[in-house]
Amino acid sequence: MAEFKAGDMVLDVDEDGFIQEPDKWNEKVAAALASGEGVDSLTENHWKVVNYLRDYYLKFGVAPMIRKLCKDTGFKLNEIYELFPSGPAKGACKVAGLPKPTGCV
């Protein structure tokens, strides 16, 4: 298991950089994860996506459908890609501290 440093915290991550303990996530961790995904600073729009993903995950135990994410946050898919260059699953979900998506997605 690889390790990931966010400030003074050390977190376990999988080979693709997803954190393994979603409970340890906080805003500093998000910022550190974001810099690895080509996002230098998290703007209000980034936080809107991250908080939505986070809330959904805590409620349902799984990431939301991408189309639902777009509809509920009001961002088009290409805008999500502009915010998170590696995309909604590998970028935004990772920054929000969700585990790597599973199944044929």
Add this chain to the structure above:
Amino acid sequence: MNKNLSVKDIGRGDGPISTVDLHDQIPLPPPFDRLEEEPFIKPLPDATRQKFACLDDTVAIGIPRPASKEEEEKLVNQFLSGMRKLFTPENNWTFLQPTLMSMEHCARCHTCSDACHVFEESGGNPLYRPAYRSEVFRRIYHKYVKEGSTFARGDIDLNWTTVARLIELAYRCNLCRRCAQTCPIGADNALLAREIRKVASQEMGISSKECHDNGSMLQLKVGSSTGMNALVVKDNIEFVDEDTTDKTGIKVETPWDKEGADILLIHNAGEIMAWPENPGAFALLFNAAGLSWTLSSDLAAYDAINYGTWYDDVQFARVAILHAKAAAKLKVKKIVIGECGHAHKALTVIADKVLTGDLNIPRESALTVLHEIVKSGRITFDKSRNDFPVTLHDPCNMVRLMGIVRPQREIIKAIVPEERFHPMTPEGIHNYCCGGGSGFAIMSGHNFADWRHHLTGRKKFRQILEAFQGEPMDKEHPKYVCAPCSNCKGQIRDIIKYYNAWEKAGIYYGGLVELMVNAMTDAKPNFIDWEWR
């Protein structure tokens, strides 16, 4: 590459026994024909090479090197005892006969190599010959397993390195069975790769994390490998219904748990999460055609995937039984499997070995059901709405394995202008795998995704580019790769992204039902979004 790789090399040394060189690969068709501009496989960090069994440029499973001699011996013995079980009827109730036939009958003619896309795209690397892996397995069989055998096939050193690399090598094959199709005596080298995976999983607890822990185990626990439980999937389908209604102007409602319906439709649940227009289009078409159908919210019954198909008979049987039980509970006449190739193999073909008595419910492909809908004339289509170049990918499990060739072509004829359809070469039962078969589309640990794009997926990408040659290769002229299988769709998406082929050449992808609804006269036009995802 090591051109002179010998079978015995599998048990020798610590490092990779062969690697891939970009310059051994054949350039792709334009506009991707410059090898030097291609991204290449990122090298594995030294720490990874030292930690796991090392075969080639990548790591699929990651088998940790044993800490002691005792541990090494234990792993070898587990593998051998598992291998012995493979040849007993009570332990190999699924594939004993074809396994035995394939072990005994290989003339080493290497006809299969020329049929294999991995071997071809590697530039002819001997490690990826379908028979290389099988030859190692056969030698172990003749030396240690089969009683009264001779060493006529040649010797092999059986040590931990041999076993670990052999298991890794079983995950360098898409299990597409093009090699089996071409073998003059019917040896099935893909089956042997699958049986090696089975011994590793059932006897040694070694499998791919994506297929096992986060795959079949998750499906058995919460109901779907996507992690959706019944509550979430119902909520998501409600969203899909609303979305499809908005887009098409036709009210769509998906029935759940309707007892006495004719059809239980089971989708690959990945469609619901990643390509919701697919289940949306199915609901629209089935309703418009007046079919009596339902989804089931029982455990695992709303996810057609059965990853055990790729690596483990026990996991396979557990899931297949849940699928059949849900159908029996709803008293449906048949199960219809959505656009998912390996679910076709699992539930229509292999499940015959598991489902007996009341559980032996008729199972059918969605492709033939959709063809019946088109033939019935109950839905009218306007071909001119699909006025863009279309090519068709044949998912191995539906087409080569099951022989479903014509239905999807007849459908295409009814919904795409004839001059707009560009078949792939070769096609039908002689198709090539998308490169994502056998679990690869969902496996991406370490640098495995890179390896997959360069070795297993490159042939399909080549075929797609060849099919569209003559068309303007830019984003202003969008082209559609129709792939009626979730796994193939995921792989084709990944390879298009890897080569930036949407931006650079306007190559897009999707399923078959989306293309049907896009041409449906009663629906609002432009069902297909042409929005990258």
